[in-house]
Every structure is written in structure tokens, then in C-alpha cells.
Amino acid sequence: MAATPRGAGDRSRSAQRPAPQAERRADARRNIKSILDAAQLCLARDADASVADMAKAAGVGRVTLYGHFKTRADLVDAVLTRTMEQSDAALDATDTTGDPREALTRLVGASWRIVHQLHSVLRAAHRELPPERIRAVHDRTLQRVQTIIDRGRDAGAFRDDLPQRWMVTTVFSLMHAAAEDTAAGRLDADDAARVISATLLAALTAPGTAVPAPAP
Template sequence: MTAVGTPPQNGRPARRADAELNRSRILDAARACLAESGDASMQSIAKRAGIGQGTLYRHFPTREALVLEVHRHDVAELVDAAPALLAENPPREALRLWLDRLAQYGQIKSGLVGAFNTATHKQLAGEGYGPVINAITLLLDACKEAGAVREDVEAEEVLLLVGFLWRIETDDNWAVRTARMLDLVMEGLVVAQTPSAQESGV
């Protein structure tokens, strides 16, 4: 029986913690490198993560495996953000904040496209579509219940409206242009006031 305060045998928990830390560093470094260039090498990613290439390949034996994990990790974070934002903000504000996150994801995704072959790109698009639509639906339903957006708008339509996020050039004006266009999208989702309501100031 292990005495209280005795460190775990063979340092296994410590090794697991180190492995998780290295994995997190690798994903962060890969995301940054691939956002800059879809042709980023495994060597450049390892260097940015501050680890050896051997450690990198132990976690991700191929470049494709690493790129796939970066994409899936980002989609999962994006989807998980929807209920978290609703818990902390009014529905319409939560939707707008989530769209900001979608914009950031779109910026990263544009850098990843060059790293995917056609088959992989289609596979990932299929994997991510359903969860993203569910996240938008969750946000829209909350907004509709609060009377903050039109009742007839659907999640698929919102995703089509923000399709510019995958095409907009990531230059020095990216943030300003993206914010303005997302504002226009949000204005289009707002419940239209009737003439009588406008006249009464409602």
C-alpha cells in the first residue's frame, strides 16, 4: 500500500502531464504556423513548440495527422463556446461574440486549406458541418425566445451569410472589414419593426 505523500511509482502521472503539455504546445504551434503558411513543415512546428522532432512525431506520426487534429480541436472549441457564451451573455450578444470566434476560426482555416488534400478537406467539412449547425441553432433558438432575431431565420442560412469569412483576405484591414460585415449580418437578423412600432418609438 502506498503511503500518503509518496510520489506515484515510476513517475507515470508526471509523464502523462508532460505529454499533455507537449501535445498542447504542439497544437498551438501548429495552428500558428499553418495559419501563416499551409506549407509549414514539421520541423518549423517543432521549433515553434520548443520541442524536439522526436517528441513531435511520437504525438503525431505524420503531418496529416497533426493537421487533422488541429482542425478538429478548433471545431470542438468553437462548438463548445456556444453554450458557454449563452451562460454568460444575453442571447443576441452571445451570438455576436460567437460569430467573432467563427471569424477567427475562418482566418485559421484559410491557412489550413493548403495543407489538406481534396479528400481530406471534404472529410473535415462533413465532420464539422453538423456540430457547427447545432451550435448556431442553439444560439438562434435562445435569440428567438428573447425576441432578438427573426423567427424565420435558420442556422443553415446564417452559415451561408457568413461564408465571406472563408474568402476575405487576411491583410491589415481584416479585423475592421470582418467586424463591419458581421455587423451587417446581425442587422439583417434583427426582427423588423412594424411602421406602427417605429412611430410609437418601440
């Protein structure tokens, strides 16, 4: 049997082991995922959850958490971004074709379920992040709203005497106002989607056109 070249066994074993840098990157990815999973759950239960609470839930120390997220605001931003990406994927299943008014009602219904479920995360974001950042994270959802409004304006179903961006802002603001009222007990969560849709249809329907009632 041929002799193994000196050092070849060591080289073979070291080739089979991940490089320390690769191991550190893998550990960092696992830590980040654990932190985000835990922070999302903690903030969904309590908008005031502390960094210590989130680190404990993630099974890491605060030093490790701060190694990935320099401030609580950075962590809240990451959770909000992740939450909206997950929400946007869920909204992909919503039918936004056909009559723009019916499409808007369907999108409001699907969006409301998400906003209501994640209201505590949004409340934490409003306390930590500037309004323009929160709106930017909602960009893909707002693009869906804008597309429906554009179709409605072209078809004469929605008014064209108001700025398009203002109409999109109206939808965005009303959804979040409904979440606040629901949390405060001023609005029934089970009836909120209907109330939001009815309010938006009244506000956006072209003048002189009958305002449809939102489908139940």
C-alpha cells in the same frame, strides 16, 4: 533502534519514484500540449506553416511530433478541434435568449470575432481536411444556430418553407465566405458582423414579414 529489513529502503525509494511508464505518459502529455500550443500559434500566423516550423516552435524534433501526429493533416485536425472547443467555451457567454432575430445577431457578432481571429487555422483545415470533417468539428456552434432558428420558426419570425438544415448551412457558409472576403480585402472586418447579420436576416425572415435591421 530496530534494524531496517533488508531491501526495505530500496522498496521505499522506488515507491516514491514514479514508474517509468507513468513518467513516459506525463512526458507524452507535456509534448502533446507543447506541440498543440505551438501549432495553433504557427497556423494562426500562417496557414502554410510546415511541420518543421511547428516542431521547432514546440521545442521538439520532427520524430517526436510524428510520434503523436502521424501526418500534418492529423495535427491540423487536432488544432482545429482544440480551437473550436475553446471558441465554444467563449460563446457560452453569449446571450441567445429573447427575440430569435436579435439572438441570431448577437451570436453572429460573437462568432464572427472568433472566425476572423482564427481564419488562418480554418484555411489550413480547408486545405487538409474534408468538408464533412470541418463541419462536424463545428457541431456545437451549429447546434446553437439551429436552436435559434427553431425558435424563430416556431414564433413565425423565420421562414418555415425551407429545410431547417439548409438554413443552418446558410449561416455556416456565409460566416466562412465573409472570412475569405475579409482576408482578400473585399470586406471590412469591422463591418463584417453587420453585413453578415443583415444578409442572414433578409434570407431567413418569414415572407411577408418586415426584415429588421441588425442592431449596431
